Amino acid sequence: MRVVNWEDIVIAIEKMCIKANCQLDDKLLLKIKEMRGNEESPIGQDILDKIIENSKIAYENTMPLCQDTGMAVFFVEMGQEVFIKGGTIKDAINEGVRRGYKSGYLRKSVVKDPIIRDNTKDNTPAIIHYDITGGDKLKIDFAPKGFGSENMGRLSMLKPSDGIEGIKNFVVETVEKAGPNPCPPLIVGVGIGGTMEKACILAKKSLFREVGKYNTKPHIKELEVDLLSKINSLGIGPQGLGGRTTALAVNIETYPTHIAGLPIAVNLNCHVSRHESIEI
C-alpha cells in the first residue's frame, strides 16, 4: 500500500488548472502552424496568425488563452494499492479546482442548479470519471471544457446495419451543423460502441489524446484519416469564415458493444484544446 497525502493532490490539481488554461501544448501549436502553411483562405490565414499570436500573449503573461476556462473534467486512474491520507480523491480534486480557479484568476462558469442557475463561485463541482486499476499509481488527466464547443456535441444510437457509412455521415454532419460555433479549427472526439453513456465518455476521453497520435487499431486509424479529410473538405475553415483548416485532428476511441446496437457520440474541442496529465 502506498500512502499519498491529500494535500499533495490538491496542490497538483491547482497547478494543473492554471497551466492547462494558460499554455497551449507544443504539439497542438505546431499543428496549427503547419495547417497555417496550407491554408488558402486569406481570412483563414489571418485568423490562424492571430490564434498563434494569442497563444504567445497567453503564455508570456500566464493569462488564460480563452475566457471560457471551462467546466473542469477529470479522468482518474487510481491503483487499488493507493491510500489517500487526509480525505477522499473527490474532495481533493474539488479543493484543487477551487484553489486553482481562484489563484489563477480563471473564470468561474459553473451554476449550482441547471434551472435556477446561480453561480457556485468557485467552479466546482468538477466532472470526474474514475477507473480503478492494479498497482500503486495515481494518474490524473484534466481538461477544462469550454461550452462553445461542448454545446455542439451529439449522440446517436445507430443500427448495426448503418455501419461505417452511418458513422462517417454522423460525424461529418455534426461538424457541418456546428459550423462556426465551436471555434474551428477543431479537435473532433468520437466515441463508438459501449452503451449510450459509454460512447459519450469515450468521445470525451479521445479529446485528451495528443494531437498527431492515431488510434492503435489500423481500421480505426484509417477511419480517423478519412474523416479528417472529409471534414477539411467542407470549406468551414478557421472560425467558420471559410478555408481548408476545419479540424486539426479526429480522435476515435472504441469499446465492445451489444449485438443490437451501434452507439456513437461526437464531442468537439475548439483550437484551444487544453489538457494536462500528472502521475502522483
Next chain:
Amino acid sequence: MKEIHINTPLKKEIVKKLVAGDRVYITGEIYTARDAAHKRMIEGMKNGQELPFDIENAIIYYVGPCPPKPGQIIGSAGPTTSYRMDDYTVPLLKLGLSGMIGKGERSPIVKEGMKAYNAVYFTAIGGAGALISSTIKSSKVIAYEDLQSEAIRKLYVENFPAIVTIDCKGRNLYEVEREKYRI
C-alpha cells in the same frame, strides 16, 4: 480584405457603409452582455424598467471575461457564441442598437431585424481571449454586479479587431466564404 477604423457610438450612416468581409478596428466605448444579462434586460423592459446604458448607436460585445489579476484591467476576454442571445436581440435592435460582436451564426429573425433596423454583426476570434484583452483599455461594471462574469461592463477599447460578418443588407460572410472552399 478592406481595413476600416471605426469609432463608437456607431452611427447608422457608418453601419450602412460596412460590407461583409471588411476587417474593422473598433475604438471607443462598448458594452458587454451575455446570456443572463440579456435575459434580465429584456425582462426589465417588459416591466417598464430602463436599460442600464444608452442603447442608441451602441455596440454590445457578447463576452464573459476572466477576472483581472492585480494591476490588470481585465482578464482573458474573447467572444462567446452569439446564437444564445438570438431570442433577446430584436427588441434591442428596435431601440437603436447598431452593432453586436460575437462568434457564430445568427437566427433568421435576428438577420431580418438587422436589415429592418440597420445593424451590423461583427465576429471576433473565438478563443483569442488574451489577444483581445490587450485592446481593452478600461473596464467598469455598470449593472448586474451579482452576475459576476456575466455583469454588464462598459469597456473602452482601442483598435479592437473584428470582421464584418453580416452587414445591414443581409450579406453573410459565413455563407459566401464557406462555399468558396467546399470541395
